[in-house]
Amino acid sequence: MASDNMTAKIGFIGAGRMAEAMIRGLISEDVYSEDEIIACAPSKATRDRIASELGIAMFKTASDISRLTDVAVIAVKPGHIAGLFTEEKLTFGPKHLVISIAAGIRISTLESYVPDARIVRAMPNHCCMVLEGASGYSGGTRATDRDIELVDRILSSVGLAAEVREDDLDAVTGMSGSSPAFMYMFADAIIDIGKKNGLPGDVAADLVAQSLVGAGRMMLETGMTPKELIDSVCSPGGTTIEGIKVLDEKDMRSTVCEAIEAVIKKSKSMGG
Numbered sequence: 376m377a378s379d380n381m382t383a384k385i386g387f388i389g390a391g392r393m394a395e396a397m398i399r400g401l402i403s404e405d406v407y408s409e410d411e412i413i414a415c416a417p418s419k420a421t422r423d424r425i426a427s428e429l430g431i432a433m434f435k436t437a438s439d440i441s442r443l444t445d446v447a448v449i450a451v452k453p454g455h456i457a458g459l460f461t462e463e464k465l466t467f468g469p470k471h472l473v474i475s476i477a478a479g480i481r482i483s484t485l486e487s488y489v490p491d492a493r494i495v496r497a498m499p500n501h502c503c504m505v506l507e508g509a510s511g512y513s514g515g516t517r518a519t520d521r522d523i524e525l526v527d528r529i530l531s532s533v534g535l536a537a538e539v540r541e542d543d544l545d546a547v548t549g550m551s552g553s554s555p556a557f558m559y560m561f562a563d564a565i566i567d568i569g570k571k572n573g574l575p576g577d578v579a580a581d582l583v584a585q586s587l588v589g590a591g592r593m594m595l596e597t598g599m600t601p602k603e604l605i606d607s608v609c610s611p612g613g614t615t616i617e618g619i620k621v622l623d624e625k626d627m628r629s630t631v632c633e634a635i636e637a638v639i640k641k642s643k644s645m646g647g
């Protein structure tokens with residue numbers, strides 16, 4: 376239960392999809408227990424749901440999080456960041472490690488609001504809910520090696536984490552922050568065709584999902600490049616090559632590149 380006397384090891388400002396995914400991962404991996412995590416959200420509906428489903432204490436304002444913990448994850452929409460510091464007068468001091476996961480919001484912008492805090496900017500993806508996240512992160516001017524280690528531990532507990540230059544975080548947004556959505560789109564199309572060809576929907580969905588998992592693991596575990604893996608699946612005169620020919624004719628590659636470039640451009644344009 377929320378109480379003003381409590382302290383927590385980590386607090387989330389915002390309790391939406393990403394915060395929930397990360398909190399679920401952190402609890403299931405025993406990085407933090409329910410009573411070591413707090414979060415806040417303005418709407419009572421979100422506070423009640425998260426408190427009852429995740430068993431963590433919920434608060435109304437970001438200032439509650441800053442007051443009750445030294446490690447805060449900013450997980451509100453990028454458009455809400457300025458309001459936190461200007462309208463709500465949220466402050467962080469030297470004791471605070473602030474991990475921002477807001478797409479496109481630069482470390483310098485955050486440091487201009489809270490110059491004494493230690494900032495790490497991270498770009499996770501929602502697959503951290505099932506401990507298969509992929510995140511990039513970058514430390515600000517005041518972040519210490521211990522801060523970086525802690526952020527790495529938090530993000531690694533919910534998937535794969537890589538330290539990158541801040542300038543590369545826009546590309547990370549395109550690579551892993553947003554690309555699961557494109558893979559779901561791809562999956563949805565394949566499942567539709569499976570159903571049209573007579574497969575029960577649940578069987579088609581399971582086959583496609585497992586194929587995505589398997590393809591990812593092949594890339595991570597065999598050390599082969601995607602091109603090598605494509606070649607190893609496509610025997611001349613076989614079935615797969617027929618589909619590859621269609622995707623090549625329709626230039627799927629350029630469409631995918633355009634989509635990822637659009638994400639990167641948007642992420643860059645959001646930077647303040």
Ligand SMILES: NC(=O)c1ccc[n+]([C@@H]2O[C@H](COP(=O)([O-])OP(=O)(O)OC[C@H]3O[C@@H](n4cnc5c(N)ncnc54)[C@H](OP(=O)(O)O)[C@@H]3O)[C@@H](O)[C@H]2O)c1
Binds near residue numbers: 389416455501
């Ligand atoms: N979704 C992704 O796959 C993904 C991936 C990487 C990074 N991100 C980043 O993660 C951040 C959160 O994204 P999301 O998809 O989780 O958004 P979301 O589901 O819309 O959640 C936003 C949360 O912020 C809360 N909120 C709004 N104003 C607030 C305030 N003033 N103080 C405290 N909490 C406030 C909302 O509360 P209510 O519920 O009460 O409205 C909601 O719980 C974004 O900055 C996004 O760029 C998202």
